[in-house]
Amino acid sequence: MGLPGMVFSAIAAVAGAIMYWAITYQGTGFRLSTVGVILMIAGAVGFVISAIIFASSRRQISSAPHSIDRQVTDSQGHSSTLHEETT
Numbered sequence: 001m002g003l004p005g006m007v008f009s010a011i012a013a014v015a016g017a018i019m020y021w022a023i024t025y026q027g028t029g030f031r032l033s034t035v036g037v038i039l040m041i042a043g044a045v046g047f048v049i050s051a052i053i054f055a056s057s058r059r060q061i062s063s064a065p066h067s068i069d070r071q072v073t074d075s076q077g078h079s080s081t082l083h084e085e086t087t
Contacts, residue, residue, distance in 0.1 A: 002057060005050030013043025 016039025019032045026032070066086050073079045 002050060002054040006047055006054065009043045009046035009050055011043075012046065013040050016040035016043060 016036040019036030019039065021036075023032050023036075068082075068084045068086075070082050070084075071079055072082045
């Protein structure tokens with residue numbers, strides 16, 4: 001689910017809205033407006049469920065400090081050790 005589910009649900013809801021409001025043809029025994037309402041409801045429910053799953057599946061970025069030790073050499077050939085800490 002997640003983001004692809006949200007996109008698919010939005011497409012289903014838009015297709016349902018088109019079927020409900022834009023199509024005027026009514027066949028015998030099969031109403032496109034009813035199918036449109038069903039698609040809009042299913043799209044809305046699917047969008048909400050996918051949004052909840054998407055929001056809960058995102059991990060927190062670790063804020064633990066990192067330290068780096070490296071050897072640095074300048075243009076005259078003098079070397080020194082460099083210690084960096086990032087948070």
